[in-house]
C-alpha cells in the first residue's frame with residue numbers, strides 16, 4: 001500500500017522536503033496499454049496509449065496539481081486560483097478540497113465541457129465565468145493572484161510541470177525504454193514541456209538510454225505555435241485546447257527542436273474521426289482534445305512516413321465522460337419501444 005505513489009516512486013526527482021504534504025487522491029500510476037486495432041491498421045504495430053483518463057479527476061492535471069496545492073499549503077496559502085478550459089479547474093478544486101483550501105476558477109463562459117463544470121461545482125469552487133477566452137482568463141488570474149496573494153496553480157506555477165513530468169518516468173518504466181515518438185495534444189503547452197523535462201531528466205539519471213521525439217498537435221483553429229502567431233479568437237470543438245497564446249510556448253518550441261520532433265495541427269474533423277475511432281476500435285473513451293494526439297499520428301502516417309519499426313506512445317489526456325455533449329452528438333443507434341419481449345426482439349432480429 002503506497003501513501004503517495006508519485007512521491008514514493010520518484011521523490012529524488014521532485015522538489016519536496018519533509019514539510020511537504022503527502023496527501024494524495026491516488027494520482028499517477030496510470031496504465032500504458034498496447035493498441036489492439038488502430039496501431040496495426042495505420043502501420044504502427046508498436047503503438048501504446050498512456051491513459052491519463054484514469055487519474056482521480058479524469059485527466060493528467062492531477063499529477064501536477066497534487067504538488068502545486070501541497071506547495072501552496074506549505075507556503076501558508078489559504079486559497080488557490082486558476083484560469084482553465086475545464087480540467088485544471090476540476091483538479092484544482094478537488095485538491096483544494098483535499099487540503100481544506102478555498103478555490104477560485106476563472107473560465108471562458110459557455111466553453112467548458114459540462115462534466116468539468118460539474119466537478120468544480122461539486123468540489124465547492126467559486127466559478128467565475130468571463131465573457132472572453134482562456135487567454136483573457138489567464139492574464140486576469142496572473143495579475144490577481146499577485147495582488148491578493150492567492151496561490152496561482154496554472155502551469156506557470158513550476159510545481160505543476162514538476163508533477164506532470166512523472167508521466168514520462170512512468171512511460172519509460174512501463175516500456176523498459178524511452179519510446180521513439182511521443183504524440184501529445186498541445187493547448188497551453190505545459191504538458192509537452194513537462195514530458196520533455198521528464199524524459200531528459202530520466203536519461204540524464206541513466207534510467208533511459210535516449211529521449212523520444214516529441215510530436216505535439218494543436219487544433220487547426222487554435223494553432224498559434226504551428227502558425228507562429230498569437231490567435232486572438234481560437235476556435236475548436238476540442239475546448240480543452242482552445243488557446244491562442246500558450247503560456248509555455250517557448251518551452252514547447254524547445255521540446256520540439258531539441259527532440260527533433262514537430263508541432264503540427266489537426267482539423268476538428270480529424271479530431272472527431274480519431275475520437276470515434278478510439279471509442280469504436282479500442283474501447284477508449286476520451287475527450288476530443290485527447291484525440292488530437294491520435295489524429296496527429298494518423299495524419300503523420302498518411303504522409304507516408306514509415307512508422308512500422310517505431311515504438312510510439314499517444315497520451316490520452318482526459319476522460320470522455322467529461323464532455324457528454326460531444327459524445328451524444330455522435331449518431332447513436334437508439335430505439336424507443338414498448339416494454340415487451342416482442343418489441344425488443346423485433347429490433348434484434350431486424
Ligand code: F0G
Pocket residue numbers: 059061083084085086087088089155185186187188189190191192240241287289290317318
Ligand atoms: N488535453 C486535455 C484534456 C486538456 O485539458 C489540456 C489542457 C490539454 C490536453 C493540453 O495540455 O495545456 O498542458 O498543453 N487543459 C488546460 C485546462 C488548459 O485548463 O484544463 P497543455
